[in-house]
Amino acid sequence: MTEPGGSSTTEPTIGRGLVLLLAVTCGVLVANLYYAQPLLDTIARSFDIEEGTAGILVTTAQIGYAIGLAFLVPLGDLIERRRLIVTAALICAVADGIAVVSPGFPMLAAALVLAGVGASAAMVIVPLASALAAEEDRGRTVGTVMSGLLTGILLARTVSGFLSELGGWRLVYGVAAVAIALLAVVLRKYVPVSTPVVTDTYRGILGSILTLVRELRELRLRMALGALLMAAFSVLWTGLAFLLAAPPFSYGDAVIGLFGIAGVAGALMAPIAGRMTDKGHGRRATTLCLTILLASWALLFLGSGSSAVSAVVVLIVGIMALDLGTQGAHISNQNVVFVLDPPARNRLNTAYMVSYFGGGVLGSVAASVSYSVGGWAVLCLTGAAISLAALAIWLLGRSASSGSVVRSDHVHG
Incomplete structure:
Protein backbone atom coordinates (compact mmCIF):
# COMPACT_ATOMS: atom_id res chain seq x y z
CA MET A 1 0.00 0.00 0.00
CA THR A 2 0.97 3.62 -0.33
CA GLU A 3 0.01 6.84 1.27
CA PRO A 4 -2.09 9.31 -0.72
CA GLY A 5 0.05 10.67 -3.48
CA GLY A 6 2.74 8.18 -2.55
CA SER A 7 4.77 5.54 -4.28
CA SER A 8 3.53 2.93 -6.65
CA THR A 9 3.00 -0.50 -5.22
CA THR A 10 5.50 -3.12 -6.29
CA GLU A 11 6.51 -6.50 -4.97
CA PRO A 12 10.07 -6.37 -3.58
CA THR A 13 12.06 -8.06 -6.30
CA ILE A 14 15.46 -6.72 -7.26
CA GLY A 15 18.71 -8.54 -7.85
CA ARG A 16 22.24 -7.23 -8.15
CA GLY A 17 22.01 -7.08 -11.93
CA LEU A 18 18.94 -4.85 -11.85
CA VAL A 19 20.49 -2.64 -9.17
CA LEU A 20 23.55 -2.21 -11.40
CA LEU A 21 21.34 -1.46 -14.42
CA LEU A 22 19.44 1.23 -12.51
CA ALA A 23 22.69 2.73 -11.16
CA VAL A 24 24.26 2.88 -14.63
CA THR A 25 21.10 4.37 -16.11
CA CYS A 26 21.02 7.10 -13.47
CA GLY A 27 24.65 7.94 -14.14
CA VAL A 28 24.29 8.03 -17.93
CA LEU A 29 21.12 10.14 -17.77
CA VAL A 30 22.44 12.75 -15.35
CA ALA A 31 25.78 12.90 -17.19
CA ASN A 32 23.90 14.82 -19.92
CA LEU A 33 23.91 17.86 -17.64
CA TYR A 34 27.72 17.96 -17.55
CA TYR A 35 29.04 16.74 -20.91
CA ALA A 36 29.31 20.34 -22.12
CA GLN A 37 31.50 21.63 -19.28
CA PRO A 38 34.95 20.60 -20.62
CA LEU A 39 33.79 21.33 -24.18
CA LEU A 40 32.80 24.97 -23.74
CA ASP A 41 35.95 26.38 -25.31
CA THR A 42 35.68 23.96 -28.24
CA ILE A 43 31.98 24.67 -28.78
CA ALA A 44 32.61 28.42 -28.56
CA ARG A 45 35.17 28.17 -31.35
CA SER A 46 32.92 25.86 -33.37
CA PHE A 47 30.08 28.41 -33.45
CA ASP A 48 32.36 31.49 -33.29
CA ILE A 49 30.80 32.77 -30.07
CA GLU A 50 32.15 34.14 -26.79
CA GLU A 51 33.16 31.73 -24.03
CA GLY A 52 30.64 33.30 -21.69
CA THR A 53 27.88 32.63 -24.22
CA ALA A 54 28.95 29.00 -24.56
CA GLY A 55 28.69 28.66 -20.79
CA ILE A 56 24.93 29.06 -21.17
CA LEU A 57 24.84 25.44 -22.37
CA VAL A 58 25.44 24.19 -18.84
CA THR A 59 22.64 26.44 -17.63
CA THR A 60 20.17 25.27 -20.28
CA ALA A 61 20.69 21.60 -19.44
CA GLN A 62 20.12 22.30 -15.76
CA ILE A 63 17.01 24.36 -16.52
CA GLY A 64 15.60 21.36 -18.36
CA TYR A 65 16.46 19.09 -15.45
CA ALA A 66 14.79 21.44 -12.97
CA ILE A 67 11.65 21.49 -15.14
CA GLY A 68 11.66 17.70 -15.17
CA LEU A 69 12.10 17.53 -11.41
CA ALA A 70 9.17 19.87 -10.87
CA PHE A 71 6.70 18.45 -13.38
CA LEU A 72 7.85 15.03 -14.65
CA VAL A 73 9.10 13.32 -11.49
CA PRO A 74 5.79 13.68 -9.58
CA LEU A 75 4.14 11.68 -12.39
CA GLY A 76 5.88 8.65 -10.88
CA ASP A 77 3.11 8.62 -8.27
CA LEU A 78 0.37 8.65 -10.91
CA ILE A 79 1.44 6.49 -13.86
CA GLU A 80 3.34 3.25 -14.30
CA ARG A 81 6.97 4.00 -13.49
CA ARG A 82 8.70 1.76 -16.02
CA ARG A 83 6.78 3.40 -18.87
CA LEU A 84 7.61 6.86 -17.50
CA ILE A 85 11.32 6.08 -17.17
CA VAL A 86 11.61 4.51 -20.63
CA THR A 87 9.69 7.37 -22.28
CA ALA A 88 11.80 10.02 -20.56
CA ALA A 89 15.01 8.19 -21.50
CA LEU A 90 13.95 8.09 -25.15
CA ILE A 91 13.20 11.83 -25.01
CA CYS A 92 16.74 12.36 -23.72
CA ALA A 93 18.20 10.17 -26.50
CA VAL A 94 16.29 12.09 -29.19
CA ALA A 95 17.44 15.40 -27.71
CA ASP A 96 21.06 14.24 -27.82
CA GLY A 97 20.54 13.27 -31.45
CA ILE A 98 19.25 16.77 -32.20
CA ALA A 99 22.37 18.19 -30.51
CA VAL A 100 24.55 16.17 -32.89
CA VAL A 101 23.01 17.76 -35.99
CA SER A 102 22.47 21.25 -34.58
CA PRO A 103 23.48 23.80 -37.25
CA GLY A 104 23.69 26.65 -34.77
CA PHE A 105 24.06 27.48 -31.10
CA PRO A 106 20.34 28.23 -30.39
CA MET A 107 19.25 24.76 -31.55
CA LEU A 108 22.00 23.14 -29.50
CA ALA A 109 20.89 25.05 -26.40
CA ALA A 110 17.25 24.05 -26.97
CA ALA A 111 18.27 20.40 -27.44
CA LEU A 112 20.09 20.41 -24.13
CA VAL A 113 17.02 21.80 -22.36
CA LEU A 114 15.03 18.84 -23.68
CA ALA A 115 17.83 16.43 -22.75
CA GLY A 116 17.74 17.82 -19.22
CA VAL A 117 14.00 17.17 -18.95
CA GLY A 118 14.49 13.56 -20.02
CA ALA A 119 17.46 13.11 -17.70
CA SER A 120 15.25 13.87 -14.70
CA ALA A 121 13.99 10.30 -15.02
CA ALA A 122 16.93 9.47 -12.75
CA MET A 123 14.88 10.88 -9.87
CA VAL A 124 12.07 8.44 -10.75
CA ILE A 125 14.51 5.54 -10.76
CA VAL A 126 15.74 6.17 -7.20
CA PRO A 127 12.35 5.74 -5.46
CA LEU A 128 11.60 2.81 -7.79
CA ALA A 129 14.76 1.08 -6.56
CA SER A 130 13.65 1.71 -2.99
CA ALA A 131 10.21 0.23 -3.67
CA LEU A 132 11.66 -2.88 -5.34
CA ALA A 133 14.17 -3.60 -2.57
CA ALA A 134 13.45 -5.75 0.45
CA GLU A 135 13.31 -3.79 3.71
CA GLU A 136 16.65 -5.10 4.94
CA ASP A 137 18.40 -4.17 1.67
CA ARG A 138 16.71 -0.83 0.99
CA GLY A 139 19.45 1.47 2.26
CA ARG A 140 22.20 -0.37 0.43
CA THR A 141 20.17 -0.51 -2.79
CA VAL A 142 19.38 3.20 -2.80
CA GLY A 143 23.00 3.97 -1.88
CA THR A 144 24.26 1.97 -4.86
CA VAL A 145 21.90 3.70 -7.27
CA MET A 146 22.86 7.13 -5.91
CA SER A 147 26.54 6.20 -6.26
CA GLY A 148 25.90 5.49 -9.93
CA LEU A 149 24.25 8.88 -10.30
CA LEU A 150 27.13 10.70 -8.62
CA THR A 151 29.74 8.82 -10.65
CA GLY A 152 27.92 9.83 -13.82
CA ILE A 153 27.99 13.47 -12.80
CA LEU A 154 31.72 13.44 -12.14
CA LEU A 155 32.93 11.16 -14.95
CA ALA A 156 30.81 12.93 -17.58
CA ARG A 157 33.57 15.50 -18.03
CA THR A 158 36.26 12.86 -18.44
CA VAL A 159 34.24 10.89 -21.00
CA SER A 160 33.20 13.97 -22.97
CA GLY A 161 36.73 15.34 -23.06
CA PHE A 162 38.10 12.02 -24.32
CA LEU A 163 35.42 11.59 -27.00
CA SER A 164 35.82 15.19 -28.14
CA GLU A 165 39.52 14.64 -28.71
CA LEU A 166 38.67 11.55 -30.78
CA GLY A 167 35.99 13.03 -33.01
CA GLY A 168 34.84 16.46 -31.92
CA TRP A 169 32.15 17.60 -29.52
CA ARG A 170 29.31 16.23 -31.68
CA LEU A 171 30.62 12.69 -31.15
CA VAL A 172 29.99 13.12 -27.42
CA TYR A 173 26.27 13.61 -27.91
CA GLY A 174 26.08 10.94 -30.60
CA VAL A 175 27.51 8.32 -28.25
CA ALA A 176 25.21 9.53 -25.46
CA ALA A 177 22.15 9.21 -27.71
CA VAL A 178 23.00 5.64 -28.67
CA ALA A 179 23.85 4.61 -25.10
CA ILE A 180 20.61 5.99 -23.66
CA ALA A 181 18.49 4.44 -26.43
CA LEU A 182 20.06 1.04 -25.73
CA LEU A 183 19.49 1.45 -21.99
CA ALA A 184 15.83 2.29 -22.66
CA VAL A 185 15.43 -1.02 -24.50
CA VAL A 186 17.09 -2.96 -21.67
CA LEU A 187 15.00 -1.15 -19.03
CA ARG A 188 11.83 -2.01 -20.95
CA LYS A 189 12.80 -5.68 -20.82
CA TYR A 190 14.06 -6.08 -17.25
CA VAL A 191 12.38 -3.48 -15.02
CA PRO A 192 9.20 -4.94 -13.48
CA VAL A 193 5.88 -3.21 -13.96
CA SER A 194 4.56 -1.17 -11.03
CA THR A 195 0.91 -0.48 -10.31
CA PRO A 196 0.21 3.11 -9.22
CA VAL A 197 -2.13 3.39 -6.24
CA VAL A 198 -2.92 7.01 -5.36
CA THR A 199 -5.91 8.89 -4.00
CA ASP A 200 -4.92 12.29 -5.31
Whole structure:
Protein backbone atom coordinates (compact mmCIF):
# COMPACT_ATOMS: atom_id res chain seq x y z
CA MET A 1 0.00 0.00 0.00
CA THR A 2 0.97 3.62 -0.33
CA GLU A 3 0.01 6.84 1.27
CA PRO A 4 -2.09 9.31 -0.72
CA GLY A 5 0.05 10.67 -3.48
CA GLY A 6 2.74 8.18 -2.55
CA SER A 7 4.77 5.54 -4.28
CA SER A 8 3.53 2.93 -6.65
CA THR A 9 3.00 -0.50 -5.22
CA THR A 10 5.50 -3.12 -6.29
CA GLU A 11 6.51 -6.50 -4.97
CA PRO A 12 10.07 -6.37 -3.58
CA THR A 13 12.06 -8.06 -6.30
CA ILE A 14 15.46 -6.72 -7.26
CA GLY A 15 18.71 -8.54 -7.85
CA ARG A 16 22.24 -7.23 -8.15
CA GLY A 17 22.01 -7.08 -11.93
CA LEU A 18 18.94 -4.85 -11.85
CA VAL A 19 20.49 -2.64 -9.17
CA LEU A 20 23.55 -2.21 -11.40
CA LEU A 21 21.34 -1.46 -14.42
CA LEU A 22 19.44 1.23 -12.51
CA ALA A 23 22.69 2.73 -11.16
CA VAL A 24 24.26 2.88 -14.63
CA THR A 25 21.10 4.37 -16.11
CA CYS A 26 21.02 7.10 -13.47
CA GLY A 27 24.65 7.94 -14.14
CA VAL A 28 24.29 8.03 -17.93
CA LEU A 29 21.12 10.14 -17.77
CA VAL A 30 22.44 12.75 -15.35
CA ALA A 31 25.78 12.90 -17.19
CA ASN A 32 23.90 14.82 -19.92
CA LEU A 33 23.91 17.86 -17.64
CA TYR A 34 27.72 17.96 -17.55
CA TYR A 35 29.04 16.74 -20.91
CA ALA A 36 29.31 20.34 -22.12
CA GLN A 37 31.50 21.63 -19.28
CA PRO A 38 34.95 20.60 -20.62
CA LEU A 39 33.79 21.33 -24.18
CA LEU A 40 32.80 24.97 -23.74
CA ASP A 41 35.95 26.38 -25.31
CA THR A 42 35.68 23.96 -28.24
CA ILE A 43 31.98 24.67 -28.78
CA ALA A 44 32.61 28.42 -28.56
CA ARG A 45 35.17 28.17 -31.35
CA SER A 46 32.92 25.86 -33.37
CA PHE A 47 30.08 28.41 -33.45
CA ASP A 48 32.36 31.49 -33.29
CA ILE A 49 30.80 32.77 -30.07
CA GLU A 50 32.15 34.14 -26.79
CA GLU A 51 33.16 31.73 -24.03
CA GLY A 52 30.64 33.30 -21.69
CA THR A 53 27.88 32.63 -24.22
CA ALA A 54 28.95 29.00 -24.56
CA GLY A 55 28.69 28.66 -20.79
CA ILE A 56 24.93 29.06 -21.17
CA LEU A 57 24.84 25.44 -22.37
CA VAL A 58 25.44 24.19 -18.84
CA THR A 59 22.64 26.44 -17.63
CA THR A 60 20.17 25.27 -20.28
CA ALA A 61 20.69 21.60 -19.44
CA GLN A 62 20.12 22.30 -15.76
CA ILE A 63 17.01 24.36 -16.52
CA GLY A 64 15.60 21.36 -18.36
CA TYR A 65 16.46 19.09 -15.45
CA ALA A 66 14.79 21.44 -12.97
CA ILE A 67 11.65 21.49 -15.14
CA GLY A 68 11.66 17.70 -15.17
CA LEU A 69 12.10 17.53 -11.41
CA ALA A 70 9.17 19.87 -10.87
CA PHE A 71 6.70 18.45 -13.38
CA LEU A 72 7.85 15.03 -14.65
CA VAL A 73 9.10 13.32 -11.49
CA PRO A 74 5.79 13.68 -9.58
CA LEU A 75 4.14 11.68 -12.39
CA GLY A 76 5.88 8.65 -10.88
CA ASP A 77 3.11 8.62 -8.27
CA LEU A 78 0.37 8.65 -10.91
CA ILE A 79 1.44 6.49 -13.86
CA GLU A 80 3.34 3.25 -14.30
CA ARG A 81 6.97 4.00 -13.49
CA ARG A 82 8.70 1.76 -16.02
CA ARG A 83 6.78 3.40 -18.87
CA LEU A 84 7.61 6.86 -17.50
CA ILE A 85 11.32 6.08 -17.17
CA VAL A 86 11.61 4.51 -20.63
CA THR A 87 9.69 7.37 -22.28
CA ALA A 88 11.80 10.02 -20.56
CA ALA A 89 15.01 8.19 -21.50
CA LEU A 90 13.95 8.09 -25.15
CA ILE A 91 13.20 11.83 -25.01
CA CYS A 92 16.74 12.36 -23.72
CA ALA A 93 18.20 10.17 -26.50
CA VAL A 94 16.29 12.09 -29.19
CA ALA A 95 17.44 15.40 -27.71
CA ASP A 96 21.06 14.24 -27.82
CA GLY A 97 20.54 13.27 -31.45
CA ILE A 98 19.25 16.77 -32.20
CA ALA A 99 22.37 18.19 -30.51
CA VAL A 100 24.55 16.17 -32.89
CA VAL A 101 23.01 17.76 -35.99
CA SER A 102 22.47 21.25 -34.58
CA PRO A 103 23.48 23.80 -37.25
CA GLY A 104 23.69 26.65 -34.77
CA PHE A 105 24.06 27.48 -31.10
CA PRO A 106 20.34 28.23 -30.39
CA MET A 107 19.25 24.76 -31.55
CA LEU A 108 22.00 23.14 -29.50
CA ALA A 109 20.89 25.05 -26.40
CA ALA A 110 17.25 24.05 -26.97
CA ALA A 111 18.27 20.40 -27.44
CA LEU A 112 20.09 20.41 -24.13
CA VAL A 113 17.02 21.80 -22.36
CA LEU A 114 15.03 18.84 -23.68
CA ALA A 115 17.83 16.43 -22.75
CA GLY A 116 17.74 17.82 -19.22
CA VAL A 117 14.00 17.17 -18.95
CA GLY A 118 14.49 13.56 -20.02
CA ALA A 119 17.46 13.11 -17.70
CA SER A 120 15.25 13.87 -14.70
CA ALA A 121 13.99 10.30 -15.02
CA ALA A 122 16.93 9.47 -12.75
CA MET A 123 14.88 10.88 -9.87
CA VAL A 124 12.07 8.44 -10.75
CA ILE A 125 14.51 5.54 -10.76
CA VAL A 126 15.74 6.17 -7.20
CA PRO A 127 12.35 5.74 -5.46
CA LEU A 128 11.60 2.81 -7.79
CA ALA A 129 14.76 1.08 -6.56
CA SER A 130 13.65 1.71 -2.99
CA ALA A 131 10.21 0.23 -3.67
CA LEU A 132 11.66 -2.88 -5.34
CA ALA A 133 14.17 -3.60 -2.57
CA ALA A 134 13.45 -5.75 0.45
CA GLU A 135 13.31 -3.79 3.71
CA GLU A 136 16.65 -5.10 4.94
CA ASP A 137 18.40 -4.17 1.67
CA ARG A 138 16.71 -0.83 0.99
CA GLY A 139 19.45 1.47 2.26
CA ARG A 140 22.20 -0.37 0.43
CA THR A 141 20.17 -0.51 -2.79
CA VAL A 142 19.38 3.20 -2.80
CA GLY A 143 23.00 3.97 -1.88
CA THR A 144 24.26 1.97 -4.86
CA VAL A 145 21.90 3.70 -7.27
CA MET A 146 22.86 7.13 -5.91
CA SER A 147 26.54 6.20 -6.26
CA GLY A 148 25.90 5.49 -9.93
CA LEU A 149 24.25 8.88 -10.30
CA LEU A 150 27.13 10.70 -8.62
CA THR A 151 29.74 8.82 -10.65
CA GLY A 152 27.92 9.83 -13.82
CA ILE A 153 27.99 13.47 -12.80
CA LEU A 154 31.72 13.44 -12.14
CA LEU A 155 32.93 11.16 -14.95
CA ALA A 156 30.81 12.93 -17.58
CA ARG A 157 33.57 15.50 -18.03
CA THR A 158 36.26 12.86 -18.44
CA VAL A 159 34.24 10.89 -21.00
CA SER A 160 33.20 13.97 -22.97
CA GLY A 161 36.73 15.34 -23.06
CA PHE A 162 38.10 12.02 -24.32
CA LEU A 163 35.42 11.59 -27.00
CA SER A 164 35.82 15.19 -28.14
CA GLU A 165 39.52 14.64 -28.71
CA LEU A 166 38.67 11.55 -30.78
CA GLY A 167 35.99 13.03 -33.01
CA GLY A 168 34.84 16.46 -31.92
CA TRP A 169 32.15 17.60 -29.52
CA ARG A 170 29.31 16.23 -31.68
CA LEU A 171 30.62 12.69 -31.15
CA VAL A 172 29.99 13.12 -27.42
CA TYR A 173 26.27 13.61 -27.91
CA GLY A 174 26.08 10.94 -30.60
CA VAL A 175 27.51 8.32 -28.25
CA ALA A 176 25.21 9.53 -25.46
CA ALA A 177 22.15 9.21 -27.71
CA VAL A 178 23.00 5.64 -28.67
CA ALA A 179 23.85 4.61 -25.10
CA ILE A 180 20.61 5.99 -23.66
CA ALA A 181 18.49 4.44 -26.43
CA LEU A 182 20.06 1.04 -25.73
CA LEU A 183 19.49 1.45 -21.99
CA ALA A 184 15.83 2.29 -22.66
CA VAL A 185 15.43 -1.02 -24.50
CA VAL A 186 17.09 -2.96 -21.67
CA LEU A 187 15.00 -1.15 -19.03
CA ARG A 188 11.83 -2.01 -20.95
CA LYS A 189 12.80 -5.68 -20.82
CA TYR A 190 14.06 -6.08 -17.25
CA VAL A 191 12.38 -3.48 -15.02
CA PRO A 192 9.20 -4.94 -13.48
CA VAL A 193 5.88 -3.21 -13.96
CA SER A 194 4.56 -1.17 -11.03
CA THR A 195 0.91 -0.48 -10.31
CA PRO A 196 0.21 3.11 -9.22
CA VAL A 197 -2.13 3.39 -6.24
CA VAL A 198 -2.92 7.01 -5.36
CA THR A 199 -5.91 8.89 -4.00
CA ASP A 200 -4.92 12.29 -5.31
CA THR A 201 -4.67 14.12 -8.61
CA TYR A 202 -1.57 15.42 -10.34
CA ARG A 203 -2.52 18.94 -9.34
CA GLY A 204 -3.10 17.79 -5.76
CA ILE A 205 0.33 16.18 -5.55
CA LEU A 206 2.02 19.32 -6.85
CA GLY A 207 0.07 21.40 -4.35
CA SER A 208 1.08 19.14 -1.46
CA ILE A 209 4.74 19.81 -2.25
CA LEU A 210 4.19 23.52 -1.67
CA THR A 211 2.38 22.71 1.58
CA LEU A 212 5.37 20.71 2.82
CA VAL A 213 7.73 23.57 1.99
CA ARG A 214 5.50 26.04 3.80
CA GLU A 215 5.07 23.91 6.93
CA LEU A 216 8.56 22.43 7.43
CA ARG A 217 11.16 25.00 8.46
CA GLU A 218 13.97 22.44 8.38
CA LEU A 219 13.07 21.59 4.79
CA ARG A 220 13.34 25.24 3.79
CA LEU A 221 16.74 25.49 5.48
CA ARG A 222 18.03 22.39 3.71
CA MET A 223 16.62 23.60 0.38
CA ALA A 224 18.51 26.89 0.76
CA LEU A 225 21.71 25.03 1.63
CA GLY A 226 21.24 22.63 -1.27
CA ALA A 227 20.80 25.49 -3.73
CA LEU A 228 24.00 27.18 -2.53
CA LEU A 229 25.92 23.89 -2.56
CA MET A 230 25.01 23.19 -6.17
CA ALA A 231 25.69 26.81 -7.10
CA ALA A 232 29.24 26.56 -5.73
CA PHE A 233 29.71 23.19 -7.46
CA SER A 234 28.57 24.68 -10.79
CA VAL A 235 30.75 27.77 -10.45
CA LEU A 236 33.82 25.55 -10.31
CA TRP A 237 32.93 23.06 -13.02
CA THR A 238 31.59 25.65 -15.47
CA GLY A 239 34.64 27.90 -15.16
CA LEU A 240 37.32 25.21 -14.88
CA ALA A 241 37.24 24.45 -18.62
CA PHE A 242 37.99 28.11 -19.42
CA LEU A 243 40.92 28.17 -16.97
CA LEU A 244 42.50 24.94 -18.20
CA ALA A 245 42.07 25.73 -21.92
CA ALA A 246 43.88 29.07 -21.57
CA PRO A 247 47.57 29.79 -20.81
CA PRO A 248 49.52 28.81 -18.77
CA PHE A 249 47.77 25.42 -18.97
CA SER A 250 46.51 25.27 -22.60
CA TYR A 251 45.14 21.76 -22.10
CA GLY A 252 43.01 19.93 -24.65
CA ASP A 253 39.52 18.62 -23.99
CA ALA A 254 40.74 15.15 -22.98
CA VAL A 255 43.11 16.48 -20.32
CA ILE A 256 40.48 18.91 -19.04
CA GLY A 257 38.06 16.01 -18.73
CA LEU A 258 40.55 14.05 -16.63
CA PHE A 259 40.17 16.60 -13.86
CA GLY A 260 36.75 15.06 -13.28
CA ILE A 261 38.55 12.07 -11.76
CA ALA A 262 39.77 14.37 -8.98
CA GLY A 263 36.14 15.21 -8.32
CA VAL A 264 35.27 11.52 -8.11
CA ALA A 265 38.02 10.98 -5.54
CA GLY A 266 36.67 13.79 -3.40
CA ALA A 267 33.05 12.70 -3.71
CA LEU A 268 33.87 9.08 -2.79
CA MET A 269 34.89 10.37 0.64
CA ALA A 270 31.58 12.21 1.03
CA PRO A 271 29.54 9.24 2.40
CA ILE A 272 31.46 9.77 5.64
CA ALA A 273 28.95 12.55 6.25
CA GLY A 274 26.12 10.06 5.94
CA ARG A 275 27.71 7.75 8.49
CA MET A 276 28.19 10.70 10.85
CA THR A 277 24.49 11.49 10.51
CA ASP A 278 23.57 7.86 11.24
CA LYS A 279 25.57 8.14 14.46
CA GLY A 280 23.72 11.28 15.52
CA HIS A 281 26.22 13.89 14.32
CA GLY A 282 24.32 15.31 11.35
CA ARG A 283 24.79 18.96 12.34
CA ARG A 284 28.50 18.48 12.93
CA ALA A 285 28.86 16.79 9.53
CA THR A 286 27.13 19.68 7.77
CA THR A 287 29.27 22.29 9.54
CA LEU A 288 32.46 20.39 8.70
CA CYS A 289 31.55 19.96 5.03
CA LEU A 290 30.59 23.61 4.59
CA THR A 291 33.87 24.70 6.18
CA ILE A 292 35.83 22.46 3.80
CA LEU A 293 33.86 23.90 0.88
CA LEU A 294 34.76 27.47 1.85
CA ALA A 295 38.45 26.62 2.33
CA SER A 296 38.64 24.88 -1.05
CA TRP A 297 38.38 28.18 -2.94
CA ALA A 298 41.71 29.36 -1.52
CA LEU A 299 43.38 26.24 -2.91
CA LEU A 300 41.64 26.65 -6.26
CA PHE A 301 42.93 30.21 -6.55
CA LEU A 302 46.48 29.38 -5.43
CA GLY A 303 46.75 26.51 -7.92
CA SER A 304 45.72 28.56 -10.94
CA GLY A 305 48.79 30.72 -11.51
CA SER A 306 51.18 28.20 -13.00
CA SER A 307 51.28 24.95 -14.95
CA ALA A 308 54.05 23.66 -12.69
CA VAL A 309 53.37 20.27 -11.14
CA SER A 310 53.18 21.72 -7.63
CA ALA A 311 50.52 24.25 -8.68
CA VAL A 312 48.49 21.62 -10.51
CA VAL A 313 48.60 19.41 -7.41
CA VAL A 314 47.23 22.29 -5.32
CA LEU A 315 44.49 22.81 -7.91
CA ILE A 316 43.58 19.12 -7.83
CA VAL A 317 43.46 19.10 -4.03
CA GLY A 318 41.17 22.12 -4.21
CA ILE A 319 38.86 20.26 -6.60
CA MET A 320 38.80 17.23 -4.30
CA ALA A 321 38.07 19.42 -1.28
CA LEU A 322 35.23 21.25 -3.04
CA ASP A 323 33.58 18.02 -4.18
CA LEU A 324 34.02 16.48 -0.72
CA GLY A 325 32.41 19.51 0.89
CA THR A 326 29.51 19.86 -1.53
CA GLN A 327 28.62 16.18 -1.81
CA GLY A 328 29.13 15.50 1.90
CA ALA A 329 26.77 18.32 2.85
CA HIS A 330 24.34 17.17 0.14
CA ILE A 331 24.22 13.64 1.57
CA SER A 332 23.72 15.06 5.06
CA ASN A 333 20.88 17.22 3.72
CA GLN A 334 19.13 14.25 2.12
CA ASN A 335 19.43 12.13 5.25
CA VAL A 336 17.65 14.88 7.18
CA VAL A 337 15.03 15.68 4.53
CA PHE A 338 13.87 12.08 4.14
CA VAL A 339 12.92 11.76 7.82
CA LEU A 340 11.05 15.05 8.12
CA ASP A 341 7.85 13.32 6.98
CA PRO A 342 8.51 9.68 5.95
CA PRO A 343 5.18 9.14 4.13
CA ALA A 344 6.02 12.12 1.87
CA ARG A 345 9.59 11.18 0.91
CA ASN A 346 9.04 11.49 -2.86
CA ARG A 347 7.54 14.95 -2.56
CA LEU A 348 10.21 16.05 -0.10
CA ASN A 349 12.83 14.86 -2.57
CA THR A 350 11.19 16.81 -5.39
CA ALA A 351 11.16 20.01 -3.32
CA TYR A 352 14.78 19.61 -2.26
CA MET A 353 16.13 18.62 -5.68
CA VAL A 354 14.30 21.41 -7.53
CA SER A 355 16.00 23.87 -5.20
CA TYR A 356 19.31 22.02 -5.53
CA PHE A 357 19.45 22.11 -9.31
CA GLY A 358 17.91 25.57 -9.42
CA GLY A 359 21.01 26.64 -7.53
CA GLY A 360 23.07 24.88 -10.18
CA VAL A 361 21.47 27.03 -12.87
CA LEU A 362 22.30 30.22 -10.97
CA GLY A 363 25.83 28.97 -10.30
CA SER A 364 26.46 28.32 -13.98
CA VAL A 365 25.26 31.82 -14.86
CA ALA A 366 27.42 33.30 -12.09
CA ALA A 367 30.45 31.41 -13.39
CA SER A 368 30.02 32.62 -16.97
CA VAL A 369 29.48 36.23 -15.90
CA SER A 370 32.26 36.35 -13.31
CA TYR A 371 34.81 34.74 -15.62
CA SER A 372 33.92 37.18 -18.40
CA VAL A 373 34.28 40.11 -15.99
CA GLY A 374 37.51 39.24 -14.24
CA GLY A 375 38.77 35.79 -15.08
CA TRP A 376 39.55 33.03 -12.60
CA ALA A 377 40.22 35.36 -9.66
CA VAL A 378 36.73 36.88 -9.78
CA LEU A 379 35.23 33.44 -10.33
CA CYS A 380 36.95 32.16 -7.16
CA LEU A 381 35.70 35.18 -5.22
CA THR A 382 32.19 34.42 -6.47
CA GLY A 383 32.45 30.78 -5.41
CA ALA A 384 33.86 31.74 -2.01
CA ALA A 385 31.04 34.25 -1.48
CA ILE A 386 28.43 31.60 -2.26
CA SER A 387 30.13 29.14 0.09
CA LEU A 388 30.38 31.74 2.85
CA ALA A 389 26.67 32.48 2.42
CA ALA A 390 25.90 28.77 2.81
CA LEU A 391 27.94 28.53 6.01
CA ALA A 392 26.37 31.70 7.42
CA ILE A 393 22.82 30.58 6.64
CA TRP A 394 23.55 27.22 8.22
CA LEU A 395 25.06 28.64 11.42
CA LEU A 396 22.24 31.17 11.80
CA GLY A 397 19.44 28.90 10.68
CA ARG A 398 20.23 25.72 12.59
CA SER A 399 19.45 27.28 15.98
CA ALA A 400 16.22 28.79 14.64
CA SER A 401 15.15 25.42 13.22
CA SER A 402 15.98 23.44 16.35
CA GLY A 403 12.43 23.75 17.52
CA SER A 404 10.82 22.62 14.26
CA VAL A 405 9.05 19.29 14.12
CA VAL A 406 11.30 16.53 12.88
CA ARG A 407 10.13 12.96 13.20
CA SER A 408 13.49 11.46 14.04
CA ASP A 409 15.57 12.30 17.06
CA HIS A 410 18.88 11.42 15.47
CA VAL A 411 18.61 13.97 12.69
CA HIS A 412 20.00 16.90 14.59
CA GLY A 413 23.09 15.15 15.89
